[in-house]
Amino acid sequence: MAVRTQKFTMRSIVRVAFVLIAYSASRACARFSFNTKDLVLLVNDSTTLTLTLMGNVPGNTTLILSTNHKDLLTTNISKIEVTNSTGPNVWPVELFGQDAGHDLLKVDAYLSSIKSSDAFVRVTLQHSNELALVSAVVGWIYFGAWSISFYPQMYENWKRKSVVGLNFDFIALNLIGFMLYSMFNVGLWIPEVEKEYSARYPRGLNPVQLNDILFSIHAVFATLITVTQCYFYEKGDQQVSRTAKSIMSFYGLLITMLLVLVYLQNIVWLDFLYYCSYIKLTITLIKYIPQAVMNYKRKSTFGWSIGNIFLDFIGGLLSILQMIINAYNYNDWASVFGDPTKFGLGLLSVIFDILFFVQHYVFYRFKKT
Ligand SMILES: *[C@@H]1O[C@H](CO)[C@@H](O)[C@H](O)[C@H]1NC(C)=O
Ligand SMILES: *[C@@H]1O[C@H](CO)[C@@H](O)[C@H](O)[C@H]1NC(C)=O
Ligand SMILES: *[C@@H]1O[C@H](CO)[C@@H](O)[C@H](O)[C@H]1NC(C)=O
Ligand SMILES: *[C@@H]1O[C@H](CO)[C@@H](O)[C@H](O)[C@H]1NC(C)=O
Numbered sequence: 345m346a347v348r349t350q351k352f353t354m355r356s357i358v359r360v361a362f363v364l365i366a367y368s369a370s371r372a373c374a375r376f377s378f379n380t381k382d383l384v385l386l387v388n389d390s391t392t393l394t395l396t397l398m399g400n401v402p403g404n405t406t407l408i409l410s411t412n413h414k415d416l417l418t419t420n421i422s423k424i425e426v427t428n429s430t431g432p433n434v435w436p437v438e439l440f441g442q443d444a445g446h447d448l449l450k451v452d453a454y455l456s457s458i459k460s461s462d463a464f465v466r467v468t469l470q471h472s473n474e475l476a477l478v479s480a481v482v483g484w485i486y487f488g489a490w491s492i493s494f495y496p497q498m499y500e501n502w503k504r505k506s507v508v509g510l511n512f513d514f515i516a517l518n519l520i521g522f523m524l525y526s527m528f529n530v531g532l533w534i535p536e537v538e539k540e541y542s543a544r545y546p547r548g549l550n551p552v553q554l555n556d557i558l559f560s561i562h563a564v565f566a567t568l569i570t571v572t573q574c575y576f577y578e579k580g581d582q583q584v585s586r587t588a589k590s591i592m593s594f595y596g597l598l599i600t601m602l603l604v605l606v607y608l609q610n611i612v613w614l615d616f617l618y619y620c621s622y623i624k625l626t627i628t629l630i631k632y633i634p635q636a637v638m639n640y641k642r643k644s645t646f647g648w649s650i651g652n653i654f655l656d657f658i659g660g661l662l663s664i665l666q667m668i669i670n671a672y673n674y675n676d677w678a679s680v681f682g683d684p685t686k687f688g689l690g691l692l693s694v695i696f697d698i699l700f701f702v703q704h705y706v707f708y709r710f711k712k713t
Contacts, residue, residue, distance in 0.1 A: 374399030375459035384468045385441040393437050401429040405455040417447040417467055441469045444675035475673045479666050486662035487555055489655045494566035496651025506578040509647015513588035513634035519567045521627035524620045526560040531617040540614040595623055628689050632696040644711035645704040657697035664690045
């Protein structure tokens with residue numbers, strides 16, 4: 345009961361704060377902004393932006409320009425005095441790239457009637473434009489390799505009119521994993537959720553790009569076709585194992601609990617989607633295990649497409665290569681070695697691919713059934 349009351353008090357405080365913010369926003373008579381919100385700058389290079397002040401500013405005020413990392417980005421002006429400004433006022437500001445990385449240039453005004461939330465520029469400082477291009481091309485190639493990787497298995501099933509040798513646990517986990525991943529990607533483009541995202545990270549960039557959405561929806565679609573093949577083609581005594589069913593029920597339970605939390609307003613949809621993406625990561629971690637075990641038990645990889653593994657391997661290697669190129673270009677090695685989800689998972693799937701190569705080309709190479 346005490347907790348409830350406290351929560352209610354918190355809510356009323358938040359509500360009052362909202363009313364105050366709305367009130368002061370309605371009183372705001374001036375706002376300023378840069379001519380761009382995103383900028384790419386080379387190390388040791390400089391560029392000029394313009395800062396525009398719109399509206400009336402009575403009296404004197406000082407605008408403070410600042411960056412988060414002085415060793416990455418500096419400006420030739422750090423403050424601007426404004427006196428009795430009426431109408432648009434424009435200042436050119438010169439930016440210098442000191443070192444590679446990501447930084448934010450922002451402007452603050454110590455006058456509540458000036459709206460400064462739009463006055464920021466996300467700056468990417470890179471060593472080389474060519475490397476950025478190589479990184480983008482590598483990105484498109486692994487996007488292609490991973491997208492095509494679904495088809496060799498489908499083709500093999502179709503040619504044999506059989507799915508014997510293809511592990512159903514793998515297919516089931518893959519389907520759930522890609523559904524969760526699509527939910528995350530599509531979800532972050534829903535305006536409501538985007539609002540939650542920008543409320544939490546006011547100057548952040550939506551992490552989901554269009555090709556992530558295309559890739560994940562296509563992956564669900566392709567996996568569904570494979571599932572359909574499993575219904576219609578010869579399958580022997582294969583079925584989804586009890587272990588996999590328990591794991592999936594556990595995921596189902598987790599997701600239901602998360603939905604309840606959203607319903608009770610303990611978490612917002614953005615949190616829900618992030619938790620779904622973490623569940624997806626655990627699926628990526630385990631999904632190849634049942635297939636590897638099955639190959640081992642059958643002493644054969646017949647029915648399990650090596651073309652799929654080959655494309656997955658190329659995609660995995662290129663995604664790691666891209667991470668390394670970007671780490672150098674943006675001086676961001678922490679994201680490679682400090683983020684186990686991205687680098688570790690890429691590396692893990694490459695290691696599984698190598699295991700499948702060894703099973704296919706070394707251990708069970710003569711088994712044709
Ligand atoms: C930037 O300039 C400094 C000093 O002039 C130099 O030592 C450094 O190598 C340069 N960096 C790049 C990436 O050109
Ligand atoms: C405003 O700035 C001008 C010029 O810098 C100065 O002379 C004046 O005293 C300032 N007024 C106030 C109210 O700070
Ligand atoms: C700015 O406006 C104030 C009040 O209207 C006035 O007293 C002051 O002289 C003005 N300052 C300048 C520099 O125009
Ligand atoms: C800053 O750079 C801009 C653009 O080059 C220039 O117009 C402006 O005068 C500079 N300001 C200062 C204080 O050096």
